[in-house]
Amino acid sequence: MSTPLADTTNPDLDLLYAVNGLAERSPAWLDHTVSWIGEYGILLGLALLGLIGWLQARRRPDAPVAVAGLLWAPIAVAVAELANLPISAIVDRPRPFVDHAGLEVLVEGKAGTYSFVSDHSTMSMGIAVALFLVNRRLGWIAGVLALLQGFCRMYMGVHYPTDVIGGFALATAVVLLLAPIAMAVLVPLCHAIGRTALAPLIRAPQGGSGGSGGRRTGGRRRGGGSRGAVRADEQPPESDLAA
Structure with a gap:
């Protein structure tokens, strides 16, 4: 299929044709791979990063705050997706292949849905920004995946x-603007859960030989052990959301 000349007065359309043109010139196996990654793979990768972030957050001195920040990630995505419903209806933008010929469409069933804004891009960036506030290393990785998601949707x-x-803009705005309100609710909730039988969800269990066991035995063990535990608990929170 030959790609028609793009409208040079429309940079949005020019870039779309340039990126999507790669699909036309690529082998079928690569197109199928990119389609799977853009539709499912990146979201699965972000979910895995969230799981890793949770396992790490449970071991931090500010575990309830860090876990609350991670819990905000899927909630923020849900809020952003709800906000997108009226936005999509108001903008009422068809998919690009509906109005422009010559595009290589790699997935079916999209013709009857809105184009603006991209749900996949919203979800990916929402997770990336929320994760960055809790764990910057994982947040950077998630941010790269979010950018790759945007590329795949155009491809x-x-x-x-x-x-x-x-x-990207919608997700970032929702995560950052509503984070103070969300954390005001989620942090006390996580502290409360930490005092129940579900405490391992919030804080990783400590070794059986330390902690309170050390405080009940000899004086030297009791003195050094308890003071060390207090100092660990009193470390300043590592999460940006704790401020």
Whole structure:
């Protein structure tokens, strides 16, 4: 299929044709791989990063705050997706292949849905920004995956570049603007859960030979052990959301 000349007065369309043109020139196996990654793979990778972040957060001195920040990630994504419902209806933008011929569309069933903003881009960036506030290393990795998600959506021919940028902006705004309100609720909730039988979800269990056991035995063990535990608990929170 020959790609028609893009409208040089429309950078949004120019970039879409440039990225999607790679799909036309690529082997079928690569197109299938990118389609799977753009539709499912990146979201699964972000979920795995969230799991790793949770396992690490449980071992931090500020575990309830860190876990609350991770819990905010899926909630923020859900809020952003709900906010996108009226936005999509108001903008009422068809998928790019509906109005422009010559695009290589790699997934089916998208014709009847809105193009602006990209749901996949919104979800990916929402997780990335929320994760960055808790664990910067994992957040950077998630941010790269979010950018790759945007590229894949254009490669697949289902979104304009501005759909992707709009999704990134929406997710970032929701995560950052609503984080103080969310954390005001989630941090006390995580502290409360930490005092129940579900405490291992919030803080990793400590070794059986330390902690309170050391305080009940000899004086030297009791004195050094308890003071060390207090100092660990009193370390300043590592999470940016704790401020």
